[in-house]
Structure formats: structure tokens, C-alpha cells
Amino acid sequence: MVITFGGGARDQETFAPEGQENIPHLMRELIPQSAFFTQVVNRGILGHYVATASLATGVYETINNFAALPPESPTVFEYFRKALKRPASDAWVVAPSNGFNRIGESSHRSFAPGWGAQVILPKYLLGAATSGRGDYGHLLRDSYETPLYAPELGGNTFELEQMETILKLSVDDFRAHALTLSSPDELSIYIVRQLMRQFAPSLLWVTLHDIDIAHAGAYSLYIEGIRRTDRLCAELWKAVQSEPEYAGKTTLFILPDFGRDSDEDAGGNGFQHHRTGDVISRTTWMMALGSGIRGGVVYDRPVDSIDLVPTLGSLMGFTASLSRGKPITEVL
Amino acid sequence: MRPEDLKPEQFSGYPPEARKLALDYLDTFRRLPLSFLPNLLREVIEFDFKFPVERRLLEKELANLRSLSQQSLRFWFQEFTEIRLSESLEKSDWVTSPAQFVEQLSAHLWATHQMDAFRHAALSYADRLRTAVAPELPASPRFGIAVIGQGVDVAPGPLFRKLRPYGAYFSAVNPQNGLQHLLEAVAARARSSPAPYAHWYIDGGEALPHPSEVICVSYKAMEQVRATILARIHAETQKRGMGPEALRTLMAQLQPADLGASGGDPALDRFRIKLLTEASGTQIFSTSFVQWAAREALRRAQPLTVLARFGPRRRQKPMNEMLSPSAEQVELDPVGSLVDADMGAYYNWINQQRLPGSEKSLFLAWFENHQEAIAISPTLPRGTVSTGTIDLRGVLSWMT
Numbered sequence: 001m002v003i004t005f006g007g008g009a010r011d012q013e014t015f016a017p018e019g020q021e022n023i024p025h026l027m028r029e030l031i032p033q034s035a036f037f038t039q040v041v042n043r044g045i046l047g048h049y050v051a052t053a054s055l056a057t058g059v060y061e062t063i064n065n066f067a068a069l070p071p072e073s074p075t076v077f078e079y080f081r082k083a084l085k086r087p088a089s090d091a092w093v094v095a096p097s098n099g100f101n102r103i104g105e106s107s108h109r110s111f112a113p114g115w116g117a118q119v120i121l122p123k124y125l126l127g128a129a130t131s132g133r134g135d136y137g138h139l140l141r142d143s144y145e146t147p148l149y150a151p152e153l154g155g156n157t158f159e160l161e162q163m164e165t166i167l168k169l170s171v172d173d174f175r176a177h178a179l180t181l182s183s184p185d186e187l188s189i190y191i192v193r194q195l196m197r198q199f200a201p202s203l204l205w206v207t208l209h210d211i212d213i214a215h216a217g218a219y220s221l222y223i224e225g226i227r228r229t230d231r232l233c234a235e236l237w238k239a240v241q242s243e244p245e246y247a248g249k250t251t252l253f254i255l256p257d258f259g260r261d262s263d264e265d266a267g268g269n270g271f272q273h274h275r276t277g278d279v280i281s282r283t284t285w286m287m288a289l290g291s292g293i294r295g296g297v298v299y300d301r302p303v304d305s306i307d308l309v310p311t312l313g314s315l316m317g318f319t320a321s322l323s324r325g326k327p328i329t330e331v332l
Numbered sequence: 333m334r335p336e337d338l339k340p341e342q343f344s345g346y347p348p349e350a351r352k353l354a355l356d357y358l359d360t361f362r363r364l365p366l367s368f369l370p371n372l373l374r375e376v377i378e379f380d381f382k383f384p385v386e387r388r389l390l391e392k393e394l395a396n397l398r399s400l401s402q403q404s405l406r407f408w409f410q411e412f413t414e415i416r417l418s419e420s421l422e423k424s425d426w427v428t429s430p431a432q433f434v435e436q437l438s439a440h441l442w443a444t445h446q447m448d449a450f451r452h453a454a455l456s457y458a459d460r461l462r463t464a465v466a467p468e469l470p471a472s473p474r475f476g477i478a479v480i481g482q483g484v485d486v487a488p489g490p491l492f493r494k495l496r497p498y499g500a501y502f503s504a505v506n507p508q509n510g511l512q513h514l515l516e517a518v519a520a521r522a523r524s525s526p527a528p529y530a531h532w533y534i535d536g537g538e539a540l541p542h543p544s545e546v547i548c549v550s551y552k553a554m555e556q557v558r559a560t561i562l563a564r565i566h567a568e569t570q571k572r573g574m575g576p577e578a579l580r581t582l583m584a585q586l587q588p589a590d591l592g593a594s595g596g597d598p599a600l601d602r603f604r605i606k607l608l609t610e611a612s613g614t615q616i617f618s619t620s621f622v623q624w625a626a627r628e629a630l631r632r633a634q635p636l637t638v639l640a641r642f643g644p645r646r647r648q649k650p651m652n653e654m655l656s657p658s659a660e661q662v663e664l665d666p667v668g669s670l671v672d673a674d675m676g677a678y679y680n681w682i683n684q685q686r687l688p689g690s691e692k693s694l695f696l697a698w699f700e701n702h703q704e705a706i707a708i709s710p711t712l713p714r715g716t717v718s719t720g721t722i723d724l725r726g727v728l729s730w731m732t
Contacts, residue, residue, distance in 0.1 A: 018493075045442040062443040066576045213648070216613035217620030220671035221648055263679070266686055267451075269627065270679055272612065272620075277447045 001204045002308070003236065004055065005229055005256040006096070007048045007144070007212035008274045008281075013226055014256075015285055022226045025234035026287070030254070033295035034287040035331050042258040042282050042305040046274045049099045051257040051305070052207055056103060058309030058323025070102040073322055076309045077104055077117035080203050083318035089199045091117035094188045096209035098124060101157060110322070117205065120158045120195075122187040128160045129175050144212035167194045182228075185210040189232050193239055200245035203316070207257075208232065214260060217272045240290070251293060251315060251331075253308065255286035288331045299330050333422065335369050336362045342427045347380040353394070360398045363405055366422065367415040367450070368457075370437070373430035381602040383529045383633040385468060392465045408460055411453035415446055432581055467688035470636055472525045476626075476684040477514055478677035478697040479641040482537070483666040491670075491699055492706040494678040499695070499708030500716045500730075506723040507701045511540065513724040514639060514698070519543045521637045529599075529633040534625045536618035536643030547635075549604060549625050551618040551643065557593045558615050561586070561608050565615075583609040603628065617645040619669050623676035630683045640680055641700075642673035670699075681708065694731050698724065707731050 005014075013019040015038070020027050044054045047065030054061045059073035077091040093104050098121060105116020163169050181187050185208045192206055208229050214222035233254055240246040261268030262280035274281045286303070289295060292315065306325035313320040314327040338361055343354040354361070354376050361369055375382075375390055382390065400408060418440055426433035441447040481487065492501060515533070522531040522545040532547045533539065539550040561583075568574055568582060586609050588594045588601035595601050607628060613620035619642050626640040644666040677697040684693055695708040705724070708714075709731040722730075 043445070047442075060445070216617055217611075217623060218613065218617050218645065218648070218668065218672045219675035220665075220668035223671065224668075263682060269624070270682075271675075277442075277451055 001236075001240070001250055001252045002055075002206070002312070003233055003252065003254045004052055004205075004207045005211070005233065005254055006052075006207055006209045007256075008046075008214070008258055008260045009211050009226055009229075009256045009284070010259045010262075010271060010280060011283070011285065013223065013271070019226075022223055023230040025230045026254075029234050030237060030287060030289060033293075034289040035293050035295065036298045037286040037288075037303050037328070037330075038298060038300050039302040040255055040284050040286045040305060041302050042284070044305065046258050046277060046281055048209070048212065048257060049103070052095075052100065053103055055255075055257060055305055055308055056205065057106065058306045058320050058325040060306060060324070066099065068099060068101050070105055070107040072107055074106045074108045074111050074320075075104065075116060076312055076320065077203060077205075078106060078108075078111045078115040079309070079313060079318045079320050080316060081117075082111060082115045084316070086202065088114075088118060090201050091203040091205075092195050092199070092201045093117045093119045093205045093207070094192050094195070095119060095121055095205075095207040096123060096184055096188065097121065100207060108322070117203070118158060120191055122191045123184050125158070125160055125163060125174070125191075126178055126187060129171050129178075144209070144215040167191075167198055169194055183210045183225075185228060185232055189236055192236065196239065196243055196246065200243070203312075206236070214271050215273060217269070219271060222271055237289075249291050251288065251290040253286060253288050253312075255305075255308070256284040258282060258305075259284045293331055297330070303328055333426075335364055335366055338362050338427065345428055346377055350377050350379040353379050353391075357394050357398060360394065363402075364397070365409050365412045365415075366417060366426070367437070367453075368409060368412045370426040370430040370433040373427065374434055377430060378602075381599050383599055383603075385529075385634045386632055388468065389465075393461060396461065396464050408457065411449065411456060415441070415450055415453065416444065431584060435577065435580070468634070470634070470687075470689045471527065471530075472521070472636055473692040473694055474635070474684055474687060474689060475517075475521060475637050475694040476630075476680050476696070477518070477637075477639040478626075478673070478680050478695075479511065479514065479639070479700050480673035480677055480697060481666075481670040481699045481702065482642065483644045483664070484670045484699075487670060487699065487702075487704075488667055491674055491704050492677070492697055494675075495681060495695075495697060495706045495708065497715050498681070499706050499714060500712040500718055502705045502707065502718045502722060502727055503703060504719055504721045505698065505703045505705045505727065506721060507703060508723065510698060510701065510724045511641075513728065514696075515540060515542060517728055518546055518637050518639050522546050525636055527636070530635050531637040532626075532629050532633070532635050532639070534622055534629065534638065534640045536622040536641060536645070546637075547600065547629075547633075549607070549629075551621050554593075554604065554608065554621075557591045557605065558608060560591050562615055603632070617672070618643050619645045619672035619676060622673070623679055626676075626680045627683045630680070630687060634687050638680070638684070640676070642669065642676060644669045645672065696727065696731065 014023050044051060044060035050061050050063055050065040053071040056075045057071045057073040061071050063069045081091055101119055101121060104119040160171060177190060178187055210228055211225035213225050240250050258274060259281045260271050260274045261276045262278050263270040265276045265278045268276040304325055307328050309320045309323045310325045311328045314332050338358060340355055343351050346354055421436060421440060424433055441450050518531060522543055529547055533542050535550040538552040539548050542548055568579055588605050591605055593601055593605050607625050608615050611624045614624050622640050622642045626638055629635055629638055644664040647663040647665040681695045692710055698705040705727055707727050
């Protein structure tokens with residue numbers, strides 16, 4: 001299971017001493033059982049979709065961040081399903097916005113269509129369930145990077161009617177539950193739990209995104225997003241322990257897709273954006289915990305964002321042959 | 333087209349003073365690499381709407397470039413010449429629309445993994461320029477003031493944590509007439525060091541009475557312009573094929589007259605609308621507006637005085653709803669706004685410290701109508717705490 005602690009959080013608001021008050025659950029509950037990497041460097045494009053696509057392919061993708069395009073290199077989902085001959089129900093992505101709809105399957109010709117992961121966009125589903133009106137409106141923002149614009153969906157879209165037939169979740173129940181939630185990421189975690197119960201997929205990728213409200217420039221909302229994400233990560237790990245299909249046999253990776261601009265870089269405006277490409281915006285952290293991981297260890301050597309996919313391959317038994325990263329031996 | 337092929341008539345669309353400046357330096361432009369020149373032209377094309385200090389700095393930069401020998405020029409721009417550009421960039425109309433070129437260049441640099449190289453080239457250029465062109469020191473020490481926490485009874489946590497290491501923290505400030513004292517201090521500075529665009533008052537709500545010598549930007553005064561911009565954004569995003577780049581370009585092309593925002597000072601009118609058309613969050617959150625306005629005033633006008641008063645912003649609502657202006661009652665979030673403003677005050681100080689003369693600069697942040705303040709000045713010991721009762725006039729006197 002992979003959670004991207006999104007979208008974009010700096011060390012100083014998370015694991016640096018002054019930021020630890022914002023992540024009490026990670027600090028107290030998850031870190032003690034984790035292998036923690038203090039320097040994960042993203043050398044690619046610092047846009048959320050393209051950076052997440054890079055994480056999922058192990059190659060620094062250069063696709064348009066704001067278009068519904070598939071990654072150009074094979075995804076971890078394709079490697080996994082083809083090598084291990086797994087059915088479509090065994091790899092899922094839950095992602096925040098329309099722009100992520102194509103992330104489950106690449107356009108690479110070495111894989112025929114159909115080997116990718118199924119992608120669920122909870123906000124899109126909620127929009128369809130409510131026609132974007134009423135009390136659900138506060139959950140329907142597409143993206144904070146370009147809050148004024150939502151790309152048109154491309155590729156196969158998981159539609160509302162499939163929610164009933166596949167997730168066994170009625171539109172009414174979905175709608176009613178959404179009313180009890182405060183953010184899109186809470187909705188994503190709700191969908192993840194439905195997936196865990198219905199399919200118990202072996203490879204589950206969750207992209208959280210509330211933190212990216214930082215683009216609006218309100219620091220309190222950015223911090224609120226971090227605290228919520230911290231809580232949701234811990235809740236999901238608890239859920240893993242409570243599900244027989246997952247307890248004791250799940251490895252969880254949590255990492256931001258990248259950081260945000262430094263306060264000191266005159267080219268940016270601090271936490272608000274991730275545009276400068278400075279060291280702070282490129283360097284973040286990763287924690288791995290669960291099955292097969294030696295916990296309570298901190299690794300300070302730099303690892304690369306694109307090392308995640310070959311590492312997952314080594315753990316799960318497939319080779320990410322076109323990835324440019326290297327397996328992280330400390331967790332193998 | 334390459335820079336060496338530039339012709340005078342290509343600048344015919346530039347505003348009058350910008351055109352004259354461009355023609356004066358045409359030979360210099362022809363010697364510069366394409367990976368650099370449009371960034372410079374993006375400044376030149378705005379010349380008519382720049383503040384005096386910006387004009388002087390740009391003229392000095394151009395004069396410096398003209399003075400460089402061919403050998404020096406090669407040294408200065410070696411890193412830029414190594415940046416690989418695409419054919420489409422080279423063919424684009426970068427003379428007429430340099431800002432669009434720069435946006436496309438940025439995307440190209442990210443996609444071709446050249447952003448770090450470009451960043452390094454740009455920083456090296458800026459360092460060389462700082463050495464070659466002496467900075468303009470302020471006529472008197474700069475003074476930044478941030479007033480935060482309007483409408484909050486109790487702060488949710490300790491304030492000014494990021495600023496405290498740099499100054500003296502006062503925990504027993506008598507808040508009576510505090511704002512009045514600060515506005516009087518700004519007025520006194522405006523009288524004693526009069527200069528165009530040298531003294532600013534930025535308010536996240538409705539501006540308080542202030543002297544005419546002080547440039548004022550307030551969120552309330554921009555209400556109609558904000559509504560017009562949001563309505564326009566809303567209309568544009570409904571159009572098929574509209575993407576983020578196209579929308580950004582469209583917003584950047586808006587003129588004060590398009591928005592009913594012509595107030596008789598072209599530079600200031602342009603400055604005000606850019607706060608809304610080229611920034612994120614300023615259209616919706618007053619705290620973002622004040623922080624960004626202070627940042628841009630400092631960066632561009634290099635003022636001697638900036639008083640930035642943060643007000644309570646609206647409670648977070650869905651972006652789509654916020655982008656659709658309605659008569660609905662706006663709910664406020666004073667406590668969240670205090671947290672925003674606390675960080676905003678820190679950013680104001682950082683931005684002030686980027687300007688020449690920073691070693692003598694003064695900065696004061698005050699929790700409005702409360703007893704907490706932080707004062708940074710060469711005369712005050714860093715990282716200290718004062719628990720003695722004092723009013724803001726007293727704090728101001730300690731600072732100078």
C-alpha cells in the first residue's frame with residue numbers, strides 16, 4: 001500500500017523539530033515501527049500529477065501536468081499485474097482529481113491495454129452523485145494547483161453505476177456518508193476502506209491532496225491539511241490491522257510527492273507553491289512500515305523518488321525493467 | 333527568430349517609453365542569448381508602468397549589459413547559452429509576448445530537466461549584476477509593520493515564533509490607541525522622507541484614514557474589481573478548450589480599464605490589478621492579499637515604510653462556490669486568519685530583509701488590541717523578552 005502524503009509538504013511543517021506538532025499520529029504511532037528515510041529527492045517536474053506519475057513509474061515523467069494523459073513509462077500496476085498474472089481487481093488507485101484519471105495505465109507499447117490499475121476519483125463520483133450542488137459542494141474542488149480549471153476526463157472512467165455493482169455501495173449511502181466528512185481526502189479514505197473490504201487488492205495506491213490548499217496562500221489551511229493527513233494515515237494503518245486480509249501481511253509506504261518552496265528563496269513565496277525547484281521543494285521523506293520492514297530505524301542517505309517502484313517490485317516479486325530507479329535495499 | 337535578427341519595427345507594439353528604451357538598447361539585445369533575452373524584455377515592455385526605483389534599476393541593468401565587452405558577455409552568459417531550446421520556442425513571437433515565452437520556457441525547462449541549470453544560470457547572473465550595479469540604499473532605514481489578529485480574543489498558540497529570534501518580544505504592550513500610534517508613525521515618516529511610492533499602507537479590510545502621501549491598497553477598495561475578475565474567470569472556465577495556461581495568459585492581459593480600475597495613476601492601477609490577476613488566493617482570502625501586496629510593494633517599489641494590517645479572511649468554502657459571486661453572507665475565520673497573518677508577518681520581514689540597507693531595517697509586528705508585539709531593530713537585542721508595561725509609542729521609541 002502506498003500513500004502519497006499530498007500534495008506537497010515541507011520538512012519544517014512535518015518531521016523537522018518545529019513541525020512535529022503537526023503530525024502527532026505519525027510521530028507517536030507510526031514512526032516507532034517504521035524505517036524512516038530523511039532525504040527523498042525528487043529530481044523531476046514538481047507538479048502533482050506528473051510527480052505522482054513519476055513515483056508510479058520509476059521514471060521522471062514529462063507529461064503535461066494539467067492534461068488527462070497517461071504516463072509514458074510502464075506503471076507499477078502494469079508490472080505487477082502482468083508479471084504476477086493478477087486480475088484487474090488486484091490493483092487500484094484512489095486519487096483526488098480528474099487529472100489523475102489516467103495514472104493507472106501507461107501508454108507504453110510494451111504493455112497492451114488492460115494491465116493497469118483501476119482508478120477511482122471519489123470527488124468525481126460525488127460530483128456525479130450530487131450534480132455538484134448542495135451541501136456536498138465543499139468536497140468537489142478538482143485541484144488546488146489550478147483551482148480555476150478542471151481537465152476533461154480521458155480514458156475509462158469509473159462511473160457512478162459501477163459503485164453500486166462493484167463496490168456494493170449505494171449512491172444514497174455514498175452521498176449520506178459524504179455529508180459526515182470534512183474533506184476530499186476523508187472521502188478517499190472511505191473509498192479505500194470499501195475497496196479493502198470488497199476486493200482486498202494486493203496493490204493499493206492512495207493519493208491524498210488536501211494539503212495542497214496551500215496554493216491559496218492561507219498558512220492555517222495548509223497546516224490543517226497536514227494534520228488531517230496525519231490522522232488519516234494513522235486511521236488507514238489501523239484499518240489495515242483490523243482487516244484479516246491485510247493484518248500482518250501488509251507493507252505501507254508513506255511519502256509526500258515533493259516538498260514546497262523554501263521561505264528563503266526569493267523566486268517563490270514560501271509554503272504557498274512548489275515552483276522554484278530549490279532543495280527544500282525537491283527534498284522530502286518516506287516511511288515504510290509493516291510486513292518485512294525493520295522498524296525504528298532512521299536512514300539519512302539520500303534516496304530518489306523513482307526508487308519506490310523497483311523497491312515495490314523487489315518486495316512483491318516483479319521486475320520494474322524500465323524504471324530508472326534502484327531498489328532501496330534497507331527495506332528488502 | 334534569433335536575437336541577432338531583431339529589427340526596430342518588432343517593438344512597435346510596446347508602450348511609448350518601453351519602445352524608446354528597447355530601441356536604445358537594440359544592439360545590446362542582439363548580443364544576448366534567447367534563453368535570457370525574453371526575461372529581460374518582459375521587464376522592458378512594462379517600463380511605462382513601473383515604479384521609479386524599478387525604472388532606475390532596469391536602466392542600470394541595461395547600461396551594464398551594453399558596457400560588457402564581447403568576452404565579458406560570453407563569461408556572463410555562458411550558462412544561458414548552454415540551455416537547449418525547442419524549435420517552437422525559437423519560432424514563437426517572444427518580442428511581442430515575452431511573458432508568454434517565459435511561461436513556455438518554464439514548461440520546457442521542467443520537461444527537459446534543465447530547470448536546475450537555468451536556475452543556477454539565473455542566480456549567477458543576479459550575483460554578478462549585484463556586484464556590477466551598486467544597490468540603491470534607502471534614504472532612511474526601512475520600517476515594516478505588521479498588524480495581525482483583528483477580531484481575535486485569544487490566540488490559539490504562541491505568536492511570532494519565527495520572528496522572536498531576531499528581535500525583542502514584548503508581552504505587556506498597552507494596546508490603547510495602538511493603531512493610531514502606528515498610523516501616526518507612518519505619517520511622520522512620510523512627511524520626513526517624502527518620495528513617490530515610498531510609504532505604503534495595506535489593509536485586509538477597509539482602510540483607516542491616512543495621509544495622502546501614503547500609498548494605500550485595501551481589500552475592501554478592491555471588492556468590485558475582485559468581483560469582476562471572479563465573474564470573468566467563471567465565464568472563461570465554462571468555455572470548452574480553456575486550459576490553465578490560456579486562463580493565466582488571459583488574466584495577465586487584463587488592463588485596469590477592462591476592470592473599471594483606472595484611478596489616474598497608471599503604475600499604481602496596474603500594480604493593484606496584478607495583485608489579483610497574477611497571484612493565487614488573493615482574489616478570495618484577504619490574508620493572502622495582504623501578504624502578497626506587501627511582498628510585491630517591497631519587491632517592486634522598495635519603499636521606506638510598509639504598514640500591513642491583516643484582517644479576518646472568509647472561512648474556507650468550496651472554490652467553485654467562492655468563484656461564483658453571490659449576495660450570500662460571508663462567514664469569517666478570525667482565528668485561522670491570525671495564524672495566516674503570523675506567517676504573513678514573517679514573510680513581510682523576510683521580503684524587507686532582501687532589500688538594500690537591511691542591516692539597518694526596522695520591523696514591528698503587533699497582535700491588534702492585545703499586549704503582544706515583536707520589535708526588530710539594530711538597537712534591540714535579539715531573542716529577548718520584555719515583560720514591562722509599555723505602549724506602542726514606547727516600543728517605537730526603543731526601536732530608533
